[in-house]
Amino acid sequence: MANALSTFGNxxxxxxxxxxxxxxRNVWLLLATLLVVLSILVPVAxxxxxxGIDFRGGSEFxxxxxxxxxxxxxxxxxxxxxxEAHDVRVTNIAPNTMRAQMSTLTDSQTLDVKKxxxxxxxxxxxxxxxxxxxxxxxxxxxxQAFVGLIAFVILALIGMAxxxxxxxxxxxxxxxxxxxxxxTVGIYALVxxxxxxxxxxxxxxxLSYSLYDSVVVFDKIRENTEGYSEQKKRTFGEQxxxxxxxxxxxxxxxxVVGVLxxxxxxxxxxxxxxxxxxxxxxxxxxxxxxxxTIGTILVSAPMYAALRLSEKKIKKxxxxxxxxxxxxxxxxxxxxxxSDSDGGSVRIEVNPVNLG
Numbered sequence: 001m002a003n004a005l006s007t008f009g010n011x012x013x014x015x016x017x018x019x020x021x022x023x024x025r026n027v028w029l030l031l032a033t034l035l036v037v038l039s040i041l042v043p044v045a046x047x048x049x050x051x052g053i054d055f056r057g058g059s060e061f062x063x064x065x066x067x068x069x070x071x072x073x074x075x076x077x078x079x080x081x082x083x084e085a086h087d088v089r090v091t092n093i094a095p096n097t098m099r100a101q102m103s104t105l106t107d108s109q110t111l112d113v114k115k116x117x118x119x120x121x122x123x124x125x126x127x128x129x130x131x132x133x134x135x136x137x138x139x140x141x142x143x144q145a146f147v148g149l150i151a152f153v154i155l156a157l158i159g160m161a162x163x164x165x166x167x168x169x170x171x172x173x174x175x176x177x178x179x180x181x182x183x184t185v186g187i188y189a190l191v192x193x194x195x196x197x198x199x200x201x202x203x204x205x206x207l208s209y210s211l212y213d214s215v216v217v218f219d220k221i222r223e224n225t226e227g228y229s230e231q232k233k234r235t236f237g238e239q240x241x242x243x244x245x246x247x248x249x250x251x252x253x254x255x256v257v258g259v260l261x262x263x264x265x266x267x268x269x270x271x272x273x274x275x276x277x278x279x280x281x282x283x284x285x286x287x288x289x290x291x292x293t294i295g296t297i298l299v300s301a302p303m304y305a306a307l308r309l310s311e312k313k314i315k316k317x318x319x320x321x322x323x324x325x326x327x328x329x330x331x332x333x334x335x336x337x338x339s340d341s342d343g344g345s346v347r348i349e350v351n352p353v354n355l356g
Contacts, residue, residue, distance in 0.1 A: 009249040015242055022241035025302035032179055032299045039186020049189050052196035052280075053101045054141055057133050058087065059110060061100040063117050064127040074100045077116045082109045104132065145200045152207055153177070160211075164218060168307040173214040176300030180210040180292040187287055194280070202284025210292035213254065214300050217247045221304065228317065235318040237305055244301045255293040262286045 011017035021028065043049050053060055063074070074090035078100060085102040093099045098121065105113065110130055118128045153174060161170035181203060188195060220243040228236055266282040308314060323329040 012245045012248055015245070018241060018245050019248070020241065021244045021297060021301055022237045022305045025305050028298040028302045029306065032295075035186075036179060036182050039182050039189075042186050043189040046189060046192075049185075050192045050194045052194050052199075053133050054197050055139075055195065056087065057136075058101060058103045059085075059105040059113075060102075060131045060133065061114060061117055062093075062129045062131075063098040063100070063121050063123060064096065064129075065123050066096050066098055066121045066127075068121060069096070069098065071098070073120050074098055074117060077120050078102060078113060081113045081116050085109075141197055141200070145204070148204055149181070149207075152204065156207075156211055160215070163215075164222065169218050169222075169304055172300045172304035172307065173211060173218065175303050176214055176292075176295040177207055177210045179295040179299045180206060180288060183291045183295070184284065184288045187291075188284075193283060196280045198278075198280035199284045202281045202288065205285060206288025206292055209258065209289055210295055213251055213292055213296040216250065216254075217244060217296055217301055218304070220244075220247045221301070229313070232321050232324060235321050236314045237309055237318070240301060240305045240308075244297060248297070251293050251297060255289055258289045259286060262289065 008017070061074075069092045071090040071092065075088060078085055078088050078090070082102065082105055085105060088100070088102045090098060090100045100113075100117065110132075114128050114130050118125060156177065157170050157174050160173050161167050164170060184203065184206065187193075188199070193199070221240050224239040224243045224246075225236060228239060234242065262282050262285045265278060266286050268278070309318075320329070
């Protein structure tokens with residue numbers, strides 16, 4: 001198995017095996033666009049996201065030391081004592097611990113529901129706590145999350161433009177980053193995952209992961225395309241595609257290494273400790289890491305190729321390479337050709353056989 005993976009990686013690095021990430025760039029970019037549109041339409045069709053109480057505001061009760069972890073017990077109490085309450089959610093958040101969330105209750109309703117939950121679950125008064133989250137606080141959390149996202153994108157855009165010395169790489173990396181965020185949020189809406197402050201932290205964290213993966217791939221692209229006009233073996237698109245294939249195994253390995261521990265934390269948080277902060281954070285990371293890898297390979301790299309392949313110098317040299325391959329032209333002196341328009345000369349010999 002290990003030998004097969006090693007052979008697979010060597011074949012990708014040497015170019016013996018290659019996947020058309022750049023050759024089919026229009027297909028990947030169209031597919032990515034459709035996924036983004038669907039991810040935006042999903043919450044619209046469902047009437048919004050499944051926001052946690054921190055965002056929508058409301059009343060919350062936590063019942064500890066319970067023996068009966070049946071949510072229907074709490075749901076029945078709330079239906080009886082606060083029939084006008086909506087967005088009622090009763091969940092088991094940890095062993096022997098229940099949480100009940102709902103719209104805002106009056107003070108008298110809060111005391112009544114608290115006492116009824118205590119009796120229904122057979123616990124003491126100290127085992128039932130109540131809290132209230134105002135909608136203003138939730139709106140502030142939402143605003144700060146958007147501010148953080150915008151600040152990160154702007155700083156990443158400037159930082160990558162300075163690092164790679166080209167805005168096209170920077171723009172392509174940001175496109176992959178935004179693809180990762182939108183698709184991850186769309187998946188949350190589709191499967192009705194609850195969005196909590198912990199999930200928001202997870203969303204912001206995967207931005208860094210997506211950016212890191214893009215930097216790794218673009219570093220290889222820059223290495224392969226350096227001195228491009230001095231070689232006649234591969235076109236510019238083929239050099240980019242080779243770079244993506246050469247880093248494919250590394251991207252997959254990085255994704256697997258990241259997903260495995262996050263998956264373990266997700267399992268512990270969801271099935272052992274119960275729903276809560278640990279689960280919300282790891283769930284966002286788990287989904288985002290996988291989507292981030294896909295975004296770099298199928299969005300960032302193909303988009304960069306699309307932006308560069310229309311450049312006059314690159315099109316000129318690509319055509320020269322294609323002419324050599326097809327036999328339409330023959331070099332007399334390989335050192336005389338340059339795709340740059342800086343006075344470099346090109347000496348070619350026309351092959352009469354191929355003039356038709």
